[in-house]
Amino acid sequence: MPIKKSKKYKKKGTSNKWQKNVLFALVILSIVVLVGIISGWLGYEIGSTVVQTQPKEQIETKLKTSKEELDGLRARLRELEKTSEVALKKQDIVVNLLTETGDYGKVDEKAPLPPVAKVDTKPFIAIVIDDVAYPYQLKKIKSLSIAVTPSIFPPAKDFQSTPKLARESKKYMVHLPMEAKSHPMYALPNTLTTKWTQTQINNYIAQVKRWFPDAKYINNHTGSAYTENEEAMDRLYKALNKYNLTFIDSRTTPNTVAPDVAKRHGKNYIRRDVFLDNKLDSEYILEQIKQTVEIAKKNGSAMAIGHPHDITLETLEKANGLFDGIDVVYIDEYISRLFKH
Numbered sequence: 001m002p003i004k005k006s007k008k009y010k011k012k013g014t015s016n017k018w019q020k021n022v023l024f025a026l027v028i029l030s031i032v033v034l035v036g037i038i039s040g041w042l043g044y045e046i047g048s049t050v051v052q053t054q055p056k057e058q059i060e061t062k063l064k065t066s067k068e069e070l071d072g073l074r075a076r077l078r079e080l081e082k083t084s085e086v087a088l089k090k091q092d093i094v095v096n097l098l099t100e101t102g103d104y105g106k107v108d109e110k111a112p113l114p115p116v117a118k119v120d121t122k123p124f125i126a127i128v129i130d131d132v133a134y135p136y137q138l139k140k141i142k143s144l145s146i147a148v149t150p151s152i153f154p155p156a157k158d159f160q161s162t163p164k165l166a167r168e169s170k171k172y173m174v175h176l177p178m179e180a181k182s183h184p185m186y187a188l189p190n191t192l193t194t195k196w197t198q199t200q201i202n203n204y205i206a207q208v209k210r211w212f213p214d215a216k217y218i219n220n221h222t223g224s225a226y227t228e229n230e231e232a233m234d235r236l237y238k239a240l241n242k243y244n245l246t247f248i249d250s251r252t253t254p255n256t257v258a259p260d261v262a263k264r265h266g267k268n269y270i271r272r273d274v275f276l277d278n279k280l281d282s283e284y285i286l287e288q289i290k291q292t293v294e295i296a297k298k299n300g301s302a303m304a305i306g307h308p309h310d311i312t313l314e315t316l317e318k319a320n321g322l323f324d325g326i327d328v329v330y331i332d333e334y335i336s337r338l339f340k341h
Contacts, residue, residue: 123296124327126303126334127316128272130175130221130250133159137308138168144317149331151175151219151305154208156189163211171330173248174208174215178223179232180252187222194225194232198239205239217246217331219272219305224253233261241265246335248272250305268339276306276316285315293322301338 129141132150141150151173155162166172177191190204209215218240226232227249240247249258249271262269273295276288288304295302306312329337 121300121337122327123293123325124301124329124334124337125292125296125323126301126329126331127276127292128173128219128248128303128305128331129308129312130219130305131307132165132175133162135161135165138165140310140313141308142169144313145320146316146323146328147171147330148316149173150308152212153177153188153221154190154211166212166215171332172212172215173331174212174218174245175221176208176218176223177221178226180222181225181228182222192223192226192232192236194229196232196235198235201235201239202242205243205245209243209245215245217248217335219248220250220252222252223250227256227258228253230257230261233257234264237261237265237267241267246270248303248331268335270335270338271303272305273302274304276304277309277312280309280311282311282315282318285312286319289316289319289322293326296326301334303334
């Protein structure tokens with residue numbers, strides 16, 4: 001019996017030990033599961049926080065970068081504005097050097113204007129602005145409340161996009177550089193000289209027509225030496241006739257031979273009557289405008305030429321009231337009325 005009791009006791013002790021082991025395992029498993037749940041919850045919260053804060057950080061970074069870029073762009077814009085002002089002043093200086101302003105007054109003092117036929121209609125005026133080479137000049141001209149015809153340079157190194165300016169203008173002329181007696185060192189590239197052959201002139205005028213396919217009229221830029229040379233002008237008229245272009249004499253010399261050459265080629269002679277801005281002074285320009293009006297009232301028509309200076313364009317706008325009873329027209333209408341039969 002003692003032996004049996006001993007066996008029974010040992011069996012019960014083993015069972016209790018097994019139960020304790022199972023219970024311990026369940027506790028461990030529960031702890032593991034709980035830790036897993038807690039870890040998962042913490043991971044979700046942390047992940048959610050990161051997801052929520054990361055875009056904010058990115059946005060803040062982008063905003064900071066954008067502000068820095070904007071500040072940089074503003075600074076660059078200020079520099080560009082300064083550069084543009086300098087460039088525009090430089091352009092004005094270059095264009096001024098390419099004129100024969102000093103000779104203009106002498107022309108009108110030394111030589112009377114060639115007679116023109118009396119036009120028995122309401123007086124009319126054409127105003128031409130020479131030396132147009134840049135978009136800002138054309139923009140100012142187009143903003144005027146009166147009809148003003150820009151005369152645009154052929155493209156050159158410093159202004160290569162002049163044909164584009166012509167495409168943006170309903171009415172325009174071509175301002176053809178021609179040999180001057182004064183300051184030849186400032187001559188533009190492809191300035192017509194008295195030494196050019198007929199073939200050279202033909203080729204260049206053909207190129208001008210390709211640049212400006214709608215052009216009908218050209219006038220001379222400088223050109224005092226060229227327009228005094230009968231042989232050179234004869235060659236020019238032949239080329240212009242070939243490409244249906246009409247020459248308008250800017251009259252930069254009192255000794256121009258254009259009237260005789262035009263007559264010999266069976267063409268009407270067309271020329272300017274007044275230069276508006278030999279002096280860059282508003283009172284002077286105003287007097288020149290008044291003179292243009294008086295000529296138009298006397299002869300029925302008048303042509304004035306100016307340049308794209310701010311003072312010239314501003315004075316033209318302010319003088320609008322002086323044109324009462326006068327038609328201010330574009331160059332094509334001017335010529336059409338001038339020679340209407």
